[in-house]
Amino acid sequence: MASLLQPNRVVYLVRGEKKIRAPLSQLYFCRYCSELRSLECVSHEVDSHYCPSCLENMPSAEAKLKKNRCANCFDCPCCMHTLSTRATNIPAPVPDDPTKTTMKKAYYLACGFCRWTSRDVGMADKSVASGGWQEPENPHAQRINKLIEYYQQLAHREKQERDRKKMARRRQCMPLAFSEKYGLGTRLQRQRPGAPLSNLAGLSLKEGEDQKEISIEPAQALDEVEPLPEDFYTRPVSLPEVTTLRQRLLQPDFQPAGASQLHPRHKHLLMKRSLRCRKCEHNLSKPEFNPTSIKFKIQLVAVSYIPEVRIMSIPNLRYMKESQVLLTLTNPVENVAHVSLAICEDDDPDGINRTAQILVPNTELVLAGKDAAAEYDELAEPQDFQDDPDVVAFRKSNKIGFFIKVIPQKEEDTDVTVAFKMRHDFRNLAAPIRPSEEGGDAPAAEAIWLTHHVELRLGPLAP
Amino acid sequence: MSDAKQIVAQKSAKIAAGAVVCVESEIRGDVTIGARTVVHPKARIIAEAGPIIIGEGNLIEEQALIINSYPENILPDTDGVEPKAMTIGTNNVFEVGCVSQALKIGDNNVIESKADLGRNVILTSGCIIGACCQINTCEVVPENTVVYGSNSMRRTQNEKPQPQTLQLDFLMKILPNYHHVKKTVKGSGALLRN
Numbered sequence: 001m002a003s004l005l006q007p008n009r010v011v012y013l014v015r016g017e018k019k020i021r022a023p024l025s026q027l028y029f030c031r032y033c034s035e036l037r038s039l040e041c042v043s044h045e046v047d048s049h050y051c052p053s054c055l056e057n058m059p060s061a062e063a064k065l066k067k068n069r070c071a072n073c074f075d076c077p078c079c080m081h082t083l084s085t086r087a088t089n090i091p092a093p094v095p096d097d098p099t100k101t102t103m104k105k106a107y108y109l110a111c112g113f114c115r116w117t118s119r120d121v122g123m124a125d126k127s128v129a130s131g132g133w134q135e136p137e138n139p140h141a142q143r144i145n146k147l148i149e150y151y152q153q154l155a156h157r158e159k160q161e162r163d164r165k166k167m168a169r170r171r172q173c174m175p176l177a178f179s180e181k182y183g184l185g186t187r188l189q190r191q192r193p194g195a196p197l198s199n200l201a202g203l204s205l206k207e208g209e210d211q212k213e214i215s216i217e218p219a220q221a222l223d224e225v226e227p228l229p230e231d232f233y234t235r236p237v238s239l240p241e242v243t244t245l246r247q248r249l250l251q252p253d254f255q256p257a258g259a260s261q262l263h264p265r266h267k268h269l270l271m272k273r274s275l276r277c278r279k280c281e282h283n284l285s286k287p288e289f290n291p292t293s294i295k296f297k298i299q300l301v302a303v304s305y306i307p308e309v310r311i312m313s314i315p316n317l318r319y320m321k322e323s324q325v326l327l328t329l330t331n332p333v334e335n336v337a338h339v340s341l342a343i344c345e346d347d348d349p350d351g352i353n354r355t356a357q358i359l360v361p362n363t364e365l366v367l368a369g370k371d372a373a374a375e376y377d378e379l380a381e382p383q384d385f386q387d388d389p390d391v392v393a394f395r396k397s398n399k400i401g402f403f404i405k406v407i408p409q410k411e412e413d414t415d416v417t418v419a420f421k422m423r424h425d426f427r428n429l430a431a432p433i434r435p436s437e438e439g440g441d442a443p444a445a446e447a448i449w450l451t452h453h454v455e456l457r458l459g460p461l462a463p
Numbered sequence: 464m465s466d467a468k469q470i471v472a473q474k475s476a477k478i479a480a481g482a483v484v485c486v487e488s489e490i491r492g493d494v495t496i497g498a499r500t501v502v503h504p505k506a507r508i509i510a511e512a513g514p515i516i517i518g519e520g521n522l523i524e525e526q527a528l529i530i531n532s533y534p535e536n537i538l539p540d541t542d543g544v545e546p547k548a549m550t551i552g553t554n555n556v557f558e559v560g561c562v563s564q565a566l567k568i569g570d571n572n573v574i575e576s577k578a579d580l581g582r583n584v585i586l587t588s589g590c591i592i593g594a595c596c597q598i599n600t601c602e603v604v605p606e607n608t609v610v611y612g613s614n615s616m617r618r619t620q621n622e623k624p625q626p627q628t629l630q631l632d633f634l635m636k637i638l639p640n641y642h643h644v645k646k647t648v649k650g651s652g653a654l655l656r657n
Contacts, residue, residue, distance in 0.1 A: 115609045115611070115624070
């Protein structure tokens with residue numbers, strides 16, 4: 001029953017700015033705040049840019065200049081796959097002797113998935129393998145550049161006026177150098193929605209630089225529109241010739257309507273991002289700089305700190321009848337973990353999605369630590385835990401299986417959902433160990449008890 | 464080309480001279496295979512409801528299934544059902560694991576891995592049916608069509624796919640080194656082309 005192992009069957013509640021329910025594999029754990037964090041309660045920062053096909057790293061300034069596109073790789077305009085360069089031999093006249101012909105190599109781009117080639121749009125074969133392919137130029141490029149310059153200047157001027165006002169107000173309190181810090185991009189002043197053109201105003205303040213007045217002509221509204229061709233309604237549409245919306249919108253400069261005008265574009269760069277807890281500003285996830293490496297320098301994911309609950313088997317669930325569901329609990333840390341479960345109160349606001357009542361074992365479950373060498377160590381004595389066979393079904397290294405009793409409360413339920421609170425001890429090994437006052441050995445890190453709200457989706461009632 | 468000991472599968476499988484048909488392939492019924500065609504081991508060509516005529520220069524890879532079967536609602540014992548012949552042209556490629564029931568296939572087509580062609584499809588020439596694409600409509604696929612993607616999107620390409628002559632030559636040299644090859648039986652008369 002592989003569907004029971006699907007990650008979205010068991011969700012944990014994250015209490016951040018919004019209440020988010022997500023499977024444990026998608027959550028992070030800030031061990032300084034001792035709380036779960038989801039992708040929405042952390043701040044994302046761009047680490048580096050890289051091309052997904054040639055894995056070439058690109059510094060951010062260069063990426064911005066090339067509009068976040070790779071210089072060497074192309075995307076198929078038809079199916080968005082990566083294009084590969086193929087070579088053919090064509091006879092070409094030898095420059096010395098026009099009567100003889102030799103075979104020269106000609107290169108063209110081809111897609112392995114949809115068999116699109118650069119010859120389909122009329123692009124001539126190039127004689128160099130890479131670097132010969134040009135993107136067509138945007139006909140409106142000049143006008144757009146001029147508009148951007150004008151608005152950059154306007155934003156610059158507004159920023160200067162704002163700074164001048166601030167300096168005038170706080171002349172006595174703050175030294176002059178502080179006005180330099182009022183640029184956006186520092187953590188003190190994040191982007192606020194509604195700030196006018198703030199991303200263009202990132203220019204440095206250069207006093208005394210004379211600014212040329214750039215003026216633009218306003219766009220003119222035309223009264224007449226180009227009329228439709230005469231046979232627009234009567235001509236049958238040849239579907240292979242018409243581009244799909246997705247193909248069209250991938251090239252917003254041209255938005256070609258016909259498939260013969262689809263030119264390949266350079267491949268978009270992907271980025272590596274690092275995550276930071278918003279409350280304590282510690283890094284939760286920091287990948288390595290090298291695009292070929294998938295490891296992390298800092299990886300504070302929730303699965304390596306919080307015990308994970310998984311569904312193992314579900315019997316036939318019947319309305320108002322008690323059934324036993326087998327769950328497993330896995331201990332990710334190396335210390336022995338103590339987990340106790342509790343049911344949600346009736347008026348618990350987090351338990352909105354519940355559709356069944358649940359009875360959890362009221363004894364504390366003890367989980368052995370994760371021992372990586374256990375499978376190789378044959379002489380190790382198995383630890384002796386006194387397990388109540390009604391509660392604990394099996395025990396295997398750092399995992400136990402236990403029973404809970406579920407009583408579905410809703411008739412005709414398509415998805416029986418249960419919720420409970422899981423309380424476990426957590427030892428913060430990252431906190432600095434202060435020298436103990438008693439003078440004895442440094443104590444082990446203090447155990448704090450964390451409570452998580454876990455929801456399980458058990459599937460439909462048996463017919 | 465036809466050295467080793469042969470196992471004639473059925474009495475009516477006519478294999479032209481120059482074709483390389485491995486013994487491990489399963490050929491049932493009235494099948495005619497043209498010259499320079501390579502049939503890999505574990506390919507299956509089954510002529511249940513009529514003969515199959517395969518042209519020259521075709522490449523039929525492993526686990527490909529070319530079957531001329533009865534339509535679903537007709538039992539084999541019904542009278543009055545005439546056997547329809549399935550014709551396959553030249554220079555076609557049937558990649559690994561594809562299933563073809565189309566009655567008429569032209570030249571220079573490529574049917575990629577795990578593609579599925581229904582009985583009522585007629586492929587003209589130069590078509591490429593992408594991997595895992597299913598075509599079970601009743602239509603004539605125009606020339607130089609490419610079917611690709613999980614939604615079986617279509618587009619037209621400018622030129623037909625290249626015939627796999629290099630591959631065919633290589634296989635015709637190498638396959639007999641490792642597999643037993645069925646003995647060629649000269650077919651009567653010229654092969655039928657579409």
